[in-house]
Amino acid sequence: MAGRFRSTFSLFNRISRSDTLSSVGYFRRASPLIPQLTSGFASASGQKGGDVKVPLVLTGESGKYATSLYLAAVKTNVLDKVESELRAVVAATKSSPTFGQFTKDLSVPRDTRVKAIFDICEQAKFTEITRNFLAILAESGRLKNIQSILGRFFELTEAHRGDVNVLVTTVMALPPAEEKELKETLQDVIGQGKKVTIKQKIDPSIYGGLIVEFNQKVLDMSIKTRAMQMERLLREPIDFSNL
Structure with missing residues (x-):
């Protein structure tokens, strides 16, 4: 798929010089699911979609787009395929300066953007x-927001599979043995049958210890937080009458 996707980048130059661009109206007629999806984006509650349950409740505009995409993909039984295709798209925005700039450049006429996307998807044989x-x-x-929207979508696909991404913040990278021990501990906490993936973040400002974040939960065991808690305790007045 990556090869097919890369081979379509040359389309941008041809499309940008084209005098016979497909109109948005034509694209809507050629792709009847677009009104359906647009309606889904507007009405997505972030919780349920018919008989399909969403594994995570996402808020904000990116969350609503991601949720509607998830529901559409699940209902048509193409979730894995859609995820694979869109991961390739995200990779392309990072590896191809041309495509990355295209997604961010709002000066590109709307018809040109739509025609380019339509042709790229046709060449890459993406799902409808x-x-x-x-x-x-x-x-x-909203192509300029594609990475944030798809980032939320990937949260849903990972939760759908039972994957749990854990962000661990430390002063320096954990040695492999300690990372393995932490992963085993988290696996026991989260439960067997779920894939735990640890992503490390280096932040010297926490002074030491670690901060663990997963499933919208935060376990702060940093020295910085402990020091702040101790400072608050020391500042509290002592009631000697109870001694």
Whole structure:
């Protein structure tokens, strides 16, 4: 897939010089699922979609787009395929300066954006759900937010599989043995049958210890937080009458 996707980048130059761009109206007629998806984005509650349950409740505009995409992909039984295609798209925004700039450049006419996305998806043989979703972002001027929107979507797909991403903040990188021990401990806490993935973040400002974040929970065992707690205790007045 990556090879097919890379081979489409040359389309941008041809499309940007084209005098016969497909209109948004034409694209809507060619892709009847777009109104369906657009309606889904507007009405997504972030909790349920018919008989499909969403594993995480996401808020904000990015969360609503991600939730509607998830529901559409699950209902049509193409979730894994859509995720794979969109991970390739995110990788392309980072590896290709041309494509990355294209997604951020709001000066590109709307018709040009939609035509480019349509042609890229056709060349890459993307599913209809992926094609329509990217077309909606192009039409609405939200391609510039594609990484944040898809980041939320990937949170949903990982939760769907039972994957748990854990962010561990430390002063310096954990040695492999300590990371392994921490992962085993977290696996016991989170439960067997779920894949635990640890991502390390280095932050010298916490002074020492560690901060563990997963499933919207935060376990702060940093020296900085302990010192602040101790300072608050020391500042509290002592009631000698109870001694």
